[in-house]
């Protein structure tokens with residue numbers, strides 16, 4: 128059953144060398160090591176947020192599962208607010224768009240690995256598709272593309288509309304097409320961010336066509352070298368954490384105009400041996 132696979136998948140391991148690992152390591156090596164330890168402990172379900180569950184649902188569905196997801200049939204241990212919200216969004220996506228909306232699927236969550244500065248750096252695009260000339264008029268209603276070709280699709284959830292630069296200048300936009308080309312030799316035209324808005328404050332939570340957005344970021348003009356600094360700093364931070372058990376205290380609390388965001392290990396596990 129889909130729900131069993133979902134549970135299995137959510138409690139399984141994740142990538143240990145992806146962009147999220149390297150950007151965490153570049154900020155604090157100790158946090159990267161603690162995250163890895165937490166993932167290996169198998170206690171991952173609580174750690175998953177709406178976006179992660181939403182991704183997993185897309186992945187399992189696209190890999191061939193056909194079971195409908197009914198929230199009231201969820202096992203008790205899975206009825207978390209995050210899970211319920213992710214299922215609401217995922218079922219909403221399926222109401223509006225066919226499975227092959229973005230073209231012919233070539234790969235689903237296929238991990239590719241590249242060696243950079245002697246370190247393994249991975250990418251795991253949600254979807255790789257071939258978009259043909261015939262697909263373009265349909266897709267135009269959501270996003271303007273430069274032409275037919277191979278594209279990476281990245282599914283996103285967001286509270287509401289963001290500046291498109293949030294997506295087009297993200298690490299995924301810089302890295303994914305480069306990684307795919309380095310590992311497979313295949314050129315992608317770019318990455319399309321397929322975004323669903325949660326609109327948490329709206330009284331009417333129904334999903335309409337307005338709940339969707341899409342942003343395209345071209346693969347051209349991006350270089351593998353663009354992320355070398357991130358990997359180099361991450362590697363040095365992890366070495367420092369391993370050798371001296373030291374993290375980066377400047378990252379323990381981050382300040383935004385409205386609140387302080389504390390590292391989950393601050394004042395807790397981080398202080399231990």
Ligand code: SF4
Pocket residue numbers: 155156157158161373374375376378379380390391392393394397
């Ligand atoms: S509490 Fe600070 S030093 Fe410790 S892991 Fe978090 S960011 Fe790093």
